[in-house]
Amino acid sequence: MSSTTTAAPADPGTLRRWSMLGASTLAQATAAIMVHGPAFLIPALHAGGLSLAEAGLVAAAPTLGVMLALVAWGAVADRYGERVTLLSGLAATTVFGALAALVGGTPLLVAALVLAGAAAASTNAASGRVVVGWFPPARRGLAMGIRQMAQPVGVGVAAVSMAVVADRHGVHAAMWVPTLACAAAFAVVALVVIDPPRPDPRAGGSPNPYRRDRFLARVHGVSVLLVVPQFLVWTFALVWLVQDRGWSPASAGVLVAAAQVAGALGRIAAGHLSDVVGSRMRPLRWVAVGAAAVMGLLGVTAGRGWGVAVALLVVATVLTVADNGLAFTAVAERAGPGWSGRALGVQNTAQFLTASLVPPLAGLAVTNLGYSAAFALGALFPVVAAPLVPVAGERELS
Secondary structure, rough: OOOOOOOOOOOOOOOHHHHHHHHHHHHHHHHHHHHHHHHHHHHHHHHHHOHHHHHHHHHHHHHHHHHHHHHHHHHHHHHOOOHHHHHHHHHHHHHHHHHHHHHOEEEEHHHHHHHHHHHOOOOHHHHHHHHHHHHHHHHHHHHHHHHHHHHHHHHHHHHHHHHHHHHHHHHHHOHHHHHHHHHHHHHHHHHHOOOOEEEOOOOOOOOOHHHHOOOHHHHHHHHHHHHHHHHHHHHHHHHHHHOOOOOOHHHHHHHHHHHHHHHHHHHHHHHHHHHHHOOHHHHHHHHHHHHHHHHHHHHHHHHOOOOOOHHHHHHHHHHHHHHHHHHHHHHHHHHHHOOOHHHHHHEEEHHHHHHHHHHHHHHHHHHOOOHHHHHHHHOOHHHEEEEEHHOOOOOOOO
């Protein structure tokens, strides 16, 4: 080990680099199934006697766990590396997921989901650091876009599987889906991932990036605003199709899964666009403007019962997730390898804090105002976010 970096191969080779991207993407996807999958248990929980707001609280439980643990996992990644963080986190997620599948009663389920979410938070910073550490700036947007597709793909898998299993076999049986997925991801990460070079934490050569300027703080704020319509759509798309449009849970799950796949491709396109234009912030502002427009149109058309509302729901699913990879990459690049774990932890903590509030509050809005008004209210957040994107404060990609 040198005085400035930890020991790691200077270049693992193209095949190994892309293999690590695949393993990191898989780890993030399985964590997403664990964290976001409970949203698709809402119809079964509601049918079992819980109100929409109560079912929303259950769905938000793993998000709460993620929020509480993100910065701590980021510090672990900064200090001990990505491989240790991913393996220990995925192992714990598997254990707590199994506990959620086996325990009885809603309170114990909520407790197990909080713990599972806290363990799954390990993948958020660590898998992103693998990508930023091993890919050059000119390919990093594309690579991070691929890695960021893990979240909508995970949500899509959850939508097409967990809703159906819960409908046929119960909520607890559905929890085996993310549990087994995380166990598989653990095995792949153990075989493939190695740590990229990073500063030696004992060298003390990594200044606090938050003291230099407000760029990171503004990106965090924009991401918090944009996560509201994202989680509004994610949480209530399936419930809206089932309750308001009369779809079966299976059919609604297929559409939501297809929309999530489209969202995953949208993240790749947004990342590649940022490489082409040499900017993460300009595309981020474009996404915010588009999300505001489509959420407003969704609110109007859903209220009138027009069939185009379903198509707009798909478009909203794509646009409301396209910002994540752009912001995530920008934060990691600006913070640098000595601080990126903690900075990404702060980024995701702020997002998940907001996301944990969306299901119960949106459930109240839907109950009292209807789906149309709830979707329209979701358009206000990207309207506020667009002018706050720090385009002028962005540096040349490095």
